[in-house]
Amino acid sequence: xxxxxxxxxxxxxxTNGSEQxxxxxxxxxxxxxxxxxxxxxxxxxxxxxxxxxxxxGPNGAGKTTLFSIAAGFVKANSGNAHILGTNINQISQLxxxxxxxxxxxxxxxxxxxxEQLIMFSELNGMTxxxxxxxxxxxxxxxxLEEIAKKSxxxxxxxxxxxxxxxxxxxxxxxxxxxxxxxxxxxxxNARSIRELIRQYSKNKTIxxxxxxxxxxxxxxxxxxxxxxxxxxENSSMEELxxxxxxxxxxxxxxxxxxxxxxxxxxxxxxxxxxxxACTFNLTIENTGRKEALKAxxxxxxxxxxxxxxxxxxxxxxxxxxxxxxxxxxxxxxx
Amino acid sequence: MKQLKTKHIWIIAKYHMRFSLRNGxxxxxxxxxxxxSLLVSSAFIAPAEATANLAKSSLAGTDQEIKPxxxxxEIGQSKYMITAVNWLVEEKDQGQYLLKEKPALLSCIMLxxxxxxxxxxxxxxxxxxxGDIANRGLRFLLLRTERSNLYLGRFxxxxxxxLTTVIITILLLTLYIQLKLNIYPGTTTWLxxxxxxxxxxxxxxxxxxxxxxISCSIDTPFGSLxxxxxxxxxxxxxxxYAGNAIRVESLDKLWPTGWQFGTLNSNITTIxxxxxxxxxxxxxxxxxxxxxxxxxxx
Numbered sequence: 001x002x003x004x005x006x007x008x009x010x011x012x013x014x015t016n017g018s019e020q021x022x023x024x025x026x027x028x029x030x031x032x033x034x035x036x037x038x039x040x041x042x043x044x045x046x047x048x049x050x051x052x053x054x055x056x057g058p059n060g061a062g063k064t065t066l067f068s069i070a071a072g073f074v075k076a077n078s079g080n081a082h083i084l085g086t087n088i089n090q091i092s093q094l095x096x097x098x099x100x101x102x103x104x105x106x107x108x109x110x111x112x113x114x115e116q117l118i119m120f121s122e123l124n125g126m127t128x129x130x131x132x133x134x135x136x137x138x139x140x141x142x143x144l145e146e147i148a149k150k151s152x153x154x155x156x157x158x159x160x161x162x163x164x165x166x167x168x169x170x171x172x173x174x175x176x177x178x179x180x181x182x183x184x185x186x187x188x189n190a191r192s193i194r195e196l197i198r199q200y201s202k203n204k205t206i207x208x209x210x211x212x213x214x215x216x217x218x219x220x221x222x223x224x225x226x227x228x229x230x231x232x233e234n235s236s237m238e239e240l241x242x243x244x245x246x247x248x249x250x251x252x253x254x255x256x257x258x259x260x261x262x263x264x265x266x267x268x269x270x271x272x273x274x275x276x277a278c279t280f281n282l283t284i285e286n287t288g289r290k291e292a293l294k295a296x297x298x299x300x301x302x303x304x305x306x307x308x309x310x311x312x313x314x315x316x317x318x319x320x321x322x323x324x325x326x327x328x329x330x331x332x333x334x
Numbered sequence: 335m336k337q338l339k340t341k342h343i344w345i346i347a348k349y350h351m352r353f354s355l356r357n358g359x360x361x362x363x364x365x366x367x368x369x370x371s372l373l374v375s376s377a378f379i380a381p382a383e384a385t386a387n388l389a390k391s392s393l394a395g396t397d398q399e400i401k402p403x404x405x406x407x408e409i410g411q412s413k414y415m416i417t418a419v420n421w422l423v424e425e426k427d428q429g430q431y432l433l434k435e436k437p438a439l440l441s442c443i444m445l446x447x448x449x450x451x452x453x454x455x456x457x458x459x460x461x462x463x464x465g466d467i468a469n470r471g472l473r474f475l476l477l478r479t480e481r482s483n484l485y486l487g488r489f490x491x492x493x494x495x496x497l498t499t500v501i502i503t504i505l506l507l508t509l510y511i512q513l514k515l516n517i518y519p520g521t522t523t524w525l526x527x528x529x530x531x532x533x534x535x536x537x538x539x540x541x542x543x544x545x546x547x548i549s550c551s552i553d554t555p556f557g558s559l560x561x562x563x564x565x566x567x568x569x570x571x572x573x574x575y576a577g578n579a580i581r582v583e584s585l586d587k588l589w590p591t592g593w594q595f596g597t598l599n600s601n602i603t604t605i606x607x608x609x610x611x612x613x614x615x616x617x618x619x620x621x622x623x624x625x626x627x628x629x630x631x632x
Contacts, residue, residue, distance in 0.1 A: 071477055074631040092339070092480045102473035108466070110357045116474075119349045123342060123478035167474060 022049040023082075024175050024205035025070065030079035032065055032229075039065045040076070041229040047222070052201050054220035054237075055209040056316075058324055061226040063209040064103050067179045070207075071100050083175055094175075096124045101168040103179035103209075106160070107152035113163055114139070114148035117170065124171040138166040142196065158189045165193060175205045182212060194219060217316040227324040240319055245286065247296065250308040251278045259303045266299060268292040275318065278308070338486070342479040346487025351495045354458070363458025364499050370454060371503045374446045375510050378418075382409045382439050382515060405517045410438035418442050422449060423595050431600040436526050437518040440511055441598065444530040447503070448594050451534055452541045452566045455496060459545035460559040462488040463627070468553045472632050485627045489546045489620065496538045504531040533597035536612045540590035541566055543619035550627040566591065590615045 025047040032040040040062045047053045055063050068074035070081055072091045081088045083098055091098070107116050114135055121131030139145045142162040147155065155163065161184070168176050181197065182190035190212075197206060197219055210216050216223060223240055225233035233240065254277040263282060264272050268291060271283040284292040289312060300307060354360035386405040409415065410433045419429045422445045432441035463485070466472040475484055508527040512520070545562045552558040570591040577585030586592035593615075596608030 068631075071473070073473055073476055075629070091477065092483075095478065098477055100473070100477055102470060105470035105473040107474070108353055108357065108471060111353050115349075115352075119345065120474060120478060122345050123475065164474075 023047065024049040024051075024084060025053075025207065026082045027066070027070070028080045028082075030066065030069060030076045030081060032062070032069060032074065032076050039229050040069070040226075043079070043226070043229075043231050045224055045231060045234045047205060047207060049205055050203055051205060051221045052197070052219050053205070053207045054216035054223040055207065055226065056211070056213060056216055056223060056320060057226035059211075060228070062229045063226055064179055066226070067100070067102075067177050067207075067209060070177060071098075071102070073102070096171050097174045098177075099168045099170070099173040099175075100177040101164050101179055101181055103183070105164065107155075107163065109153040110151050112149050112151055113144075113155070116152065117163075117167055120167050121170050126171065134170055138170045139163070141169065142166040143192070158185050161185055162189070162193070165196070169200055173204070176207070178206060178208045180210055181208060182210065182215060190215075213316045213320055223316070225320060225323050232323045233319070237316075240316065245284045245289070246313060247282045247284060247289075247292065248275075248309075248311045248313075249280055249282060249296070250310075251300075252306050252308050254278050255280055256303070256305070259300065259305050262299050262303055263296065266292075266295050268295050281318065339479065339483050342483040343487040343490060346475075346479070346484055347490035347494060350462075350488045350491030354461075354491065354495060359461050360458060360495050363454065363495075364502070366454050366457055367451075367499050367503045368506060370450055371443070371447055371507050372510065374450075375443050375507055378415070378439055378442050378446075379511065379514055381412065381414055385409050385412050386515065386517065406438070409517070410434055415439075415442050419445065422446070428595070428599050432598060435600065437511075437523050439515070440508065440518070440523060440526055440530070443507060443511075444533065444598060445595060447507075447530075448533060448537055448598070451537055452591055452594070453563060455538045455541045456545055456559065456562040456566055458496060458499065459492045459542045460549055460562045461555045462492055462546050462549040464549040464552050464558040465555040467550070467632060468555065470632075476632060481628050481632075482624050485546065485550065485624050486620075489542065489623075492542050492546070493539070496542060497535055500531055500534040500538065504528075504534065529598065536597055536609060537590070537594055540612050540615035540619060543616040543623065544590070547619050547623035547626065550623055550630070587611070 023046045027046075028044050030040050030043040031038065039060075043062075043066065055066065057063050065074060069076045070083065070088060072088050083091075083094055086093045107113065114132075117135035117138065118128070118131045121134050122128065124131075126134060136145060136148065139148055142165060144159060144162055144166070147159060147163075152160065152163075161181070165178070165181060168178065178197065182193050185193065194215060197208070200206075201219075208216065208220060217237065220237055222236050223233070224231060255274060260272060260274075263269055268285050269282050270285050272280055273283070274280045282292075282296065293310070293312075296310070297307075351360075355364075385408050389405055389408045415433060415438055416429075419432055419442060423429045423432065432438065432445070463472065472484070479487075504527050507530075508523060511518070512523060544565065545558075548561050548565060549558045552561060569589045570586055573586040573588055573592065577583065584592070590612060593608045593611050596604055596611075599605050599608070
């Protein structure tokens with residue numbers, strides 16, 4: 001048995017100059033090409049331990065390829081990845097500590113779901129009895145214990161996705177990659193999966209790729225934006241969405257010219273950017289958010305206009321559009 | 335080879351064996367092997383029965399006692415058996431050994447089965463990984479074990495399933511002969527069957543390894559099956575043709591099917607060389623297959 005002599009990367013991640021966090025996953029100069037097409041171009045970033053980390057990007061940005069490289073499904077042309085300090089070339093050393101919900105992976109069609117989960121658990125190092133118990137427990141968590149003995153062929157898309165998610169949580173792994181966990185699910189199923197992720201994210205590092213920006217904004221602590229194989233943004237969610245002093249307003253009726261002028265005339269606002277008929281972003285001066293909000297509310301009241309919602313900070317969607325310079329083709333509401 | 339884990343290989347083999355039976359490919363192979371062996375048996379038994387009946391009728395009305403051994407000689411020297419053996423086996427000594435010293439009927443059936451088995455076994459082993467590569471099902475396993483364990487586990491599972499099929503086939507074959515035409519002494523027949531089972535199993539080994547290699551290189555199960563059947567058969571045909579054209583003997587030995595009948599021989603050296611060659615082919619195909627499987631994107 002060979003052992004790579006390459007040293008592990010430093011297991012610490014520096015934030016804000018002084019605070020240091022442990023690193024769960026580290027990508028270093030990852031490049032992946034398919035023929036002349038560069039899918040990932042020199043990607044480097046770290047994922048802090050015990051965080052919920054979102055990776056977003058338009059179609060073809062390289063999210064799934066990056067996941068595949070992290071899991072060892074696909075080999076990078078150059079660069080390195082370490083998970084919990086272990087080089088991914090020696091992925092078996094992470095046995096039971098790492099799991100994944102792969103995108104579009106199918107279970108063996110004619111085989112009962114439970115039997116497949118038992119096999120996965122046995123490979124995770126459990127005895128047959130432990131494996132059976134853990135698999136049933138995992139099925140219970142995703143509310144599918146009644147389909148345990150059904151073959152994978154008999155499952156709907158939503159059920160398959162939940163079983164796939166359940167296999168990712170078997171054995172209490174430390175790092176979990178979830179590739180589009182709610183893609184193709186109805187809102188009910190999607191919500192229950194989001195709840196599940198929230199519930200099980202304690203003391204775990206969960207990395208989620210998704211088209212659903214609202215989902216990422218709600219669940220994740222950190223986010224990385226990929227575009228055309230390049231890393232265009234990487235920061236904590238808080239830093240990202242409050243990067244500018246922005247207040248997002250949604251009105252019950254369309255924005256009138258009078259209100260527009262009244263709001264832009266305020267001493268605390270510097271810019272109004274209309275994002276829709278009833279929505280706009282206000283850039284505020286450094287006079288304090290409280291004061292600004294007060295002034296905005298009273299101006300709207302004077303104009304007899306009522307806000308449907310007022311949110312501080314930039315939305316992930318607008319930040320996403322800004323850094324990718326393109327159209328958002330995902331779903332931000334389910 | 336790094337990170338080989340016997341426990342993982344065994345778990346994967348066990349489940350692969352079970353799953354391939356449930357998914358249908360294993361059942362197809364088992365049924366094909368049984369049906370083919372019974373068809374081949376009946377094709378040989380029918381004329382053998384006729385020969386025995388003829389011998390019986392020729393002795394009818396005489397005081398001569400009818401012994402099973404009389405039929406053994408009659409059947410062993412019948413034209414169709416000699417033709418079949420001479421067609422399949424090049425060495426005359428081996429032909430004589432198979433027809434005279436061993437139960438001729440069983441020898442002929444085993445020879446034909448040895449000729450067909452490499453193709454039949456493709457049906458049981460073409461889908462070791464290709465289907466799961468196509469539907470990305472392997473991704474559920476790749477985080478739980480090394481690729482080499484996965485590859486060897488599936489190979490071992492196929493081998494075990496093949497061994498079970500071979501045992502069932504040979505049992506049915508021998509029972510069929512013994513029940514239908516009880517002319518050979520039991521011990522001799524069962525011992526010869528045992529050697530036949532070993533010969534069947536040995537020829538299956540490199541073919542399964544070759545199918546593993548093809549299966550891990552091709553992303554579609556159907557493509558894998560077609561390629562397996564072509565690659566098992568075509569090289570031996572080409573090598574035979576080339577050998578005859580350039581007058582080089584034994585050129586067909588460059589491919590596993592060239593060693594098909596070497597294990598049913600009286601000469602222990604020939605048996606040893608054949609066994610070694612088949613195992614060497616198996617090891618070579620396995621080695622190449624693992625290298626491909628470890629490097630490819632899954």
